[in-house]
Amino acid sequence: MEIFDTWLHRLSGGDPTAALALQVFIVVLLVVVGNFFLRRLLNKLEERTRLTSNPWDFAVVSAARKPLTLLAWVLGLAFAARLVQGGADGVLYEIVPPARSIGVIVCLTWFLVRFIENMQDAILERQVARGEGVDRTTIDAIGKLLRVSVLITAVLVGLQSLGFSISGVLAFGGIGGIAVGFAAKDLLANFFGGLMVYLDRPFVVGEWIRSPDKEIEGTVEEIGWRLTRIRTFDKRPLYVPNAVFAQITVENPSRMKNRRIKETIGVRYDDIAQVAAIVEAIRQMLRAHPDIDQEQTMIVNFTEFAASSLDIMVYTFTRTVAWVEYHQVKQDVLLRIANIVARHGAEIAFPTRTLHVAGPDAPEAALPAARG
Numbered sequence: 001m002e003i004f005d006t007w008l009h010r011l012s013g014g015d016p017t018a019a020l021a022l023q024v025f026i027v028v029l030l031v032v033v034g035n036f037f038l039r040r041l042l043n044k045l046e047e048r049t050r051l052t053s054n055p056w057d058f059a060v061v062s063a064a065r066k067p068l069t070l071l072a073w074v075l076g077l078a079f080a081a082r083l084v085q086g087g088a089d090g091v092l093y094e095i096v097p098p099a100r101s102i103g104v105i106v107c108l109t110w111f112l113v114r115f116i117e118n119m120q121d122a123i124l125e126r127q128v129a130r131g132e133g134v135d136r137t138t139i140d141a142i143g144k145l146l147r148v149s150v151l152i153t154a155v156l157v158g159l160q161s162l163g164f165s166i167s168g169v170l171a172f173g174g175i176g177g178i179a180v181g182f183a184a185k186d187l188l189a190n191f192f193g194g195l196m197v198y199l200d201r202p203f204v205v206g207e208w209i210r211s212p213d214k215e216i217e218g219t220v221e222e223i224g225w226r227l228t229r230i231r232t233f234d235k236r237p238l239y240v241p242n243a244v245f246a247q248i249t250v251e252n253p254s255r256m257k258n259r260r261i262k263e264t265i266g267v268r269y270d271d272i273a274q275v276a277a278i279v280e281a282i283r284q285m286l287r288a289h290p291d292i293d294q295e296q297t298m299i300v301n302f303t304e305f306a307a308s309s310l311d312i313m314v315y316t317f318t319r320t321v322a323w324v325e326y327h328q329v330k331q332d333v334l335l336r337i338a339n340i341v342a343r344h345g346a347e348i349a350f351p352t353r354t355l356h357v358a359g360p361d362a363p364e365a366a367l368p369a370a371r372g
Contacts, residue, residue: 031076035069042068055122063114067107074103101161109154116146136205141198144225186243190226193242197223202245207254214248216240258293258317259326265337266309271346275302275310281340286316289336291329293317309349 042065049057078100120143124136203209203220209230210217218232228245230238265282267275283300286292299315314337318329341348 027080035072059118063111063118067111071107098162105158112150113147189243190241193246194225202250203252210251211248256321261316261330263314265312266349267346268349274344274346278344285336293319308352
């Protein structure tokens with residue numbers, strides 16, 4: 001330090017102001033040069049850690065890259081301001097220590113938030129790569145809770161570093177929470193509604209839901225703390241406040257185990273002699289069908305003398321729950337039933353009406369209106 005002071009004294013010609021300006025310039029220059037090399041080093045590390053199998057490496061380096069460069073500027077400028085403060089007096093210089101503390105807290109908070117986001121993405125990518133079930137809803141919920149916890153802690157630590165008492169802030173928050181609760185009851189209702197969705201898990205991201213109480217149907221894209229975004233089948237986004245889910249019935253077809261085929265097949269009255277054979281043939285066809293779940297309820301019976309047909313009820317379940325595959329299976333079943341009916345010499349009935357017209361030789365009892 002003595003050599004450095006001697007060098008500064010010679011370079012500045014003994015002028016204190018010039019020496020101070022020279023010191024500040026050297027500090028800023030060192031910060032710029034150090035930041036340049038620091039960015040290059042972190043970029044290299046980020047490229048290498050991206051190729052490693054351990055997700056923690058990339059998450060830490062990628063999260064620290066921007067906050068570290070900002071931290072270097074904060075510490076360097078704070079040191080330069082301290083040098084200036086040593087050579088001049090002023091009230092403005094009193095904010096340098098708390099500003100430095102706030103800057104460090106901001107950098108650390110930024111790093112933690114980015115690290116949580118990186119780990120969240122890394123976990124999702126690893127589950128997809130391994131072919132495991134991706135529980136995006138739980139991962140998103142934990143990530144949001146961690147980020148909120150980090151932000152609240154950072155705010156409290158920042159207030160403490162500025163000289164505010166945390167206990168006083170917490171006490172004020174307890175009193176003010178009542179007023180805030182009345183003023184933002186809808187916002188809080190949506191928040192707790194989102195919390196219940198995360199805890200009860202009636203649906204998760206990617207599932208198809210619908211409500212018989214409201215015109216809500218589509219695929220869940222995002223579950224936020226206030227709103228849930230649903231993509232309807234005509235590709236429109238539907239934003240539903242989370243409080244609504246506490247008041248309505250939600251149906252989750254994505255979690256069904258089977259899809260049901262329930263049809264009524266009508267044959268003509270002229271084919272009543274073939275009905276028993278047709279029913280048995282349909283039952284045997286369903287039992288041999290590879291896409292019909294044999295462990296579920298299966299009903300094939302002649303059930304009704306309808307107005308213009310003899311009705312056969314077909315009630316069974318498919319193995320698949322996919323909407324497109326289900327319709328393919330249902331089409332195959334219906335076409336096979338049509339072939340069975342035709343093979344037995346019968347026909348599928350359609351609505352008909354038979355009109356009996358009385359002739360001149362009809363009995364008198366059949367012509368009451370004519371007598372009147």
